[in-house]
Amino acid sequence: MRSPFEHAAQSLRDAYSGKVLPPMRDYLDPLDADGAYQIQEINTQFWLKQGRVIVGRKAGLTAEAVQRQLGVNQPDFGVLFDDMRIADGGVLDPRHTIQPKAEAEIAFVLGADLAEPDTTPEQVAEAVATVHAAIEIVDSRIADWKISFADTVADNGSSAFFVLANQGQDLGGLDLEAAEMKLLVNGQVASTGRGAAALGNPLNAAAWLARTLCGRGQPLVKGDIILAGALGPMVTLSRGDRIVALIDGVGQCSFSFGREA
16 A cells, blocks of 8 residues: 555656646645655655666755745755756757746766765865856746645755756856856846855855765765756746856856747
8 A cells, every 4th residue: 555655756746747736735744844855755766767867966945035935944955867957058848847937056066976974065165076057947746836845845846957058167266155147038137146045155055965965875976966056036937938047257058948939
């Protein structure tokens, strides 16, 4: 007999077809982090058996304002699979999304493992091979984005796709905390922010992620991609949109949400 969490996990998987769900109150208290991560892990293991490959992790809820909105005092994380990556400058088919939004982030590619339970931002910096501008395309299987903390965690951090700049930078000399971000939609500025939005510095967010995953026996390893959290407000996507993220000193990346009719 399947557990309620297994039923919840299947409901989320089934919702990828486009049929959204109500908030998961039948399975989870809105602040039940442990239960939500159990549901996320059930689906992660299911997808791994289906042949998907983990290429990294994403940190979410790294902005204090968003934490306050959901009534929590911690970030969350989700899994990045290989088939979630959209080529820099590529096209995302809108048919593969439900209610998508885009946000600009700073991403890291690791050149060494991060396997210490007390990983510091300085240790993350030593392990980083390259720093990239990134765009995360978030989505929700929960209707109208009416999510609680538990809803988004169970739903793999409300993840969908991501774009990583082809050109990565060496971390040395970059002031990530002060890095200014602009997210352009069809050439117009739609969102702005700076590196400090991600727990004060994207390295802080990456260190939190490394510690958290280490405590779960799933440490970050060499080659992993880390999305360190949004630097500014999300923007809703419409078919034909051209999205460009510009991050001072770090670089830029882009994608098109389908093609104009």
